[in-house]
Amino acid sequence: MDKLNSIADKALSRRNFLAGAGAVAATTAIAGCSNDNVAASSSGYTDADILNFALNLEYLEAEFYLRAATGVGLQASDTTAGSASSYQTVGSVTMGYAAQVAGLTTAQQQILNEIAYEEQEHVRFLRSALGSAAIPRPAIDLSFFGPLAVAAGIYTSVQPAFNPFASFDAFLIGAFIFEDVGVTAYSGAAPLISAAGVAAGYLTAAAGILAVEAYHAGYIRTSITGRGITNSSNTYIAIANQVAALRAMLTVGNSAAPSTTSSVETNLVLPTSTTTPSAIVAADPTNAVGFARTVNQVHHIVYGSPTVGVAKGGFFPSGTNSIFATTTA
Numbered sequence: 001m002d003k004l005n006s007i008a009d010k011a012l013s014r015r016n017f018l019a020g021a022g023a024v025a026a027t028t029a030i031a032g033c034s035n036d037n038v039a040a041s042s043s044g045y046t047d048a049d050i051l052n053f054a055l056n057l058e059y060l061e062a063e064f065y066l067r068a069a070t071g072v073g074l075q076a077s078d079t080t081a082g083s084a085s086s087y088q089t090v091g092s093v094t095m096g097y098a099a100q101v102a103g104l105t106t107a108q109q110q111i112l113n114e115i116a117y118e119e120q121e122h123v124r125f126l127r128s129a130l131g132s133a134a135i136p137r138p139a140i141d142l143s144f145f146g147p148l149a150v151a152a153g154i155y156t157s158v159q160p161a162f163n164p165f166a167s168f169d170a171f172l173i174g175a176f177i178f179e180d181v182g183v184t185a186y187s188g189a190a191p192l193i194s195a196a197g198v199a200a201g202y203l204t205a206a207a208g209i210l211a212v213e214a215y216h217a218g219y220i221r222t223s224i225t226g227r228g229i230t231n232s233s234n235t236y237i238a239i240a241n242q243v244a245a246l247r248a249m250l251t252v253g254n255s256a257a258p259s260t261t262s263s264v265e266t267n268l269v270l271p272t273s274t275t276t277p278s279a280i281v282a283a284d285p286t287n288a289v290g291f292a293r294t295v296n297q298v299h300h301i302v303y304g305s306p307t308v309g310v311a312k313g314g315f316f317p318s319g320t321n322s323i324f325a326t327t328t329a
Contacts, residue, residue: 047197048133049323050189053295054206055126056320057185059137060302061178062119063093067142068164068171069109069116071100074137078123081136087321090136094317096143097163101171108168115175115216122209129205135321144314145174148304152246154239169236172224176240179217180282180291181247181301186210187292214290217282225268240268250306251297295324303327 063073073093081088101112127134146161155162164174186206193203221240228237283290293301300306304314311326312319319325 045192045323047194047200047202048130050192050197051126051130051202052133052135053189053320053322053324054186054209055123055130055135056138056316056322057182057298057302058119058122058126060140060315061182062116062123063137063140064098064142064164064174064178065112065116065119067095067098068101068174069112074120074123078120078127079137082127082130082132082134084132085135085321087135087138091139091318093137094139094141094143096141096145097161097165098142099165101165101168104168111219112171118212118216122212125205125209129202138316138321139318141315141317144304145177148177148243148246148314151304152239152242154242169227172220172227173236173239173243175216175220176224177243179213179220180244181293181298182213183210183217183282184291184293185295185298186213187290188294188298192295221268221282237268244268247301250300250304251293294329295322296327296329299324299327 059074059079062078066073076090079090081090101108104112145164146155149155149162162170162173164170164177186209190203190206190210193206197203224236224240281288281290299320300310302315302320303310303312308327308329
C-alpha cells in the first residue's frame, strides 16, 4: 500500500486553491504572516496556535483523501516541522485498509482527485502562513475507521471492519466522518482569532478554507442522500445517521454554537416541505445557521472519546500537535 506512485501528482487536478478561496486576502495573509507577528491573546494562545490546530485537521484530511485518490499520502516536504515549532517529530501514518479506492468511474476518480488536491493545498497554505511556527504532521491512524464504526453501531466486533477505501459508497461515509467536523471546527475556532490576526487577514483566509470544506461536505451529504433516493436498498443514509449520532454523543455539550435550541445533529433526510428543516445541510434546524464546534468538541470526535481530560486516541494516537490537545471540557 505504500508503494511509490510516481504519477500521483499528475493524477490530481492542478487548479489553484487560492483562486477559489479569496486569492487577494489569502495571499495577503500568507505574505504578512510569520512566527514573529502572530498576536498572543489574553487566554495564553496565539493566532499561530489557532492555525496549527487547523493544520492538524488538514493533515488528517489530506492523508485520507490523497490515499483514497492515489494510494499515496502527503509528500515528505509537506509534513516537516518549522524551525520554531515546539514539536519537531514527524508522526507516522498507520494505514489500516488505506489504499486507492478501486472500481471508480472516471467521474468518481475526478471527484476524489479534486478533493484530495484541495486538502493537500490547505496543508501547504497553512504551513506557508505559519512559516517557522508550522507543526509537523502528527501520528495519524487511518485504521481507526474500524473501531469508530463499531462504536457507532455500524458493525459489531465480529463483523468485517468498516473499510472506507473499499468502494465509492464506503468512501462517502469516510468522508462524511471528516467533512462536517472540518466545517464546524473552522466555524468554532474563528472567534478565537485576535483582532491583530483579523487585521492581518487570518479570519478572511480561514473563511475561504471553511467555504471549500463546506463545498466538500455539501457534495458528500447530497451524494449520500441522492444514492438513497435512487436505490431504496442503499443503507448508507442510515449509516451516516449512525455516525452523526456518535459525533453528537462524543462532543460533550452543545455542538450547535449559533443556537441554544439544538445540540444534536438531525438525521440525514429530505425535508417534506419548506417548513421542515433540511438535514442535507448540517445546520441549526431553527435558524438554518451552520453548526460550530469548540476545539474541545473537535478533539473528542477525532479521539473517539467523550472523556474530559483525554489527550490522544482515535485518529491521533499520540494526540494532536496543539496546545489544545488535552480536552478541558
